[in-house]
Amino acid sequence: MKHIIERIVRFAKEKKGKKKSKVEEPEQEVAEETSDKQEKAPIDVQALLSGMAEEMESRTMLLQGEVNEEKAGEIISGFLALADLKPPKGELKEGEMPYDPITMYVSTYGGSADEMFAIFDIMNHCKKSCHIETIGIGKVMSAGTLILAAGTKGKRKISKNCRVMLHQVSAGAFGPLFNMTTEIDAIQKLQDQYINAMASCTNLSKRKLKSLLNERVNVYLTAEEAVEYGLADIII
Numbered sequence: 001m002k003h004i005i006e007r008i009v010r011f012a013k014e015k016k017g018k019k020k021s022k023v024e025e026p027e028q029e030v031a032e033e034t035s036d037k038q039e040k041a042p043i044d045v046q047a048l049l050s051g052m053a054e055e056m057e058s059r060t061m062l063l064q065g066e067v068n069e070e071k072a073g074e075i076i077s078g079f080l081a082l083a084d085l086k087p088p089k090g091e092l093k094e095g096e097m098p099y100d101p102i103t104m105y106v107s108t109y110g111g112s113a114d115e116m117f118a119i120f121d122i123m124n125h126c127k128k129s130c131h132i133e134t135i136g137i138g139k140v141m142s143a144g145t146l147i148l149a150a151g152t153k154g155k156r157k158i159s160k161n162c163r164v165m166l167h168q169v170s171a172g173a174f175g176p177l178f179n180m181t182t183e184i185d186a187i188q189k190l191q192d193q194y195i196n197a198m199a200s201c202t203n204l205s206k207r208k209l210k211s212l213l214n215e216r217v218n219v220y221l222t223a224e225e226a227v228e229y230g231l232a233d234i235i236i
Contacts, residue, residue, distance in 0.1 A: 059102050060102075060104070061103070062107075063075055063119075071115070072119055075104075075122075079122050079123065079126050097129060097130045097131055098130070101132065102131075102133070104133070105135045106144050107144075108139065108144040110141045110142020110165075111142070113190055113194065120197060123150045123151070133151055133152065133155040134157070135156075136158040138162060140231075141164065145164060146198055158226055158227065158235055159236055160223050160235055161223070164222070164226045165221070166212065167217060169194055195210060203229055
């Protein structure tokens with residue numbers, strides 16, 4: 001914009017035959033005045049919110065990549081925004097949710113158990129007001145398995161060639177013996193927490209889960225096995 005104004009001023013100077021020194025000062029004033037007007041222009045908040053609403057109209061999210069603090073923050077923010085994007089419907093029929101369903105695609109090798117539980121908890125919170133359809137694609141491993149299974153039962157899908165992998169909670173412990181013992185106890189509690197959560201979402205009992213996880217380092221499942229075990233409901 002400043003470049004255009006300078007060209008206009010130079011053109012006016014040439015037309016009037018004035019000296020360059022007499023044009024430079026008002027040229028700066030014009031540019032500054034225009035800049036001030038641009039900076040003070042009001043922001044159309046309503047239009048901005050309307051644009052965001054249109055982008056989120058599909059109510060679809062993607063969990064792809066490592067399950068870490070940043071990714072969990074994005075997913076949690078998305079759930080909270082989508083859960084309250086539209087006003088509740090009027091009179092609800094039996095079994096009907098007040099809000100439209102949310103769809104989340106999952107493709108991850110896994111990541112932090114703490115962030116997995118953060119996403120798991122917010123999904124359970126949102127399921128009180130809307131269904132959550134989870135769709136596993138590509139790979140659903142480690143922390144991703146609980147997130148896939150945490151969708152609304154009957155609405156959890158998995159692609160035919162998706163690879164699924166379960167394993168025990170893993171962590172490193174070092175330092176003084178007392179600290180290591182404390183860390184091992186904390187990891188065991190986290191493992192029990194994971195087994196309880198998985199048992200609540202799937203067809204697997206706690207005993208079956210413990211047997212599977214103790215049997216192998218990594219337990220790989222086909223899409224058919226994932227459905228059989230109750231991590232998903234439909235193969236697409």
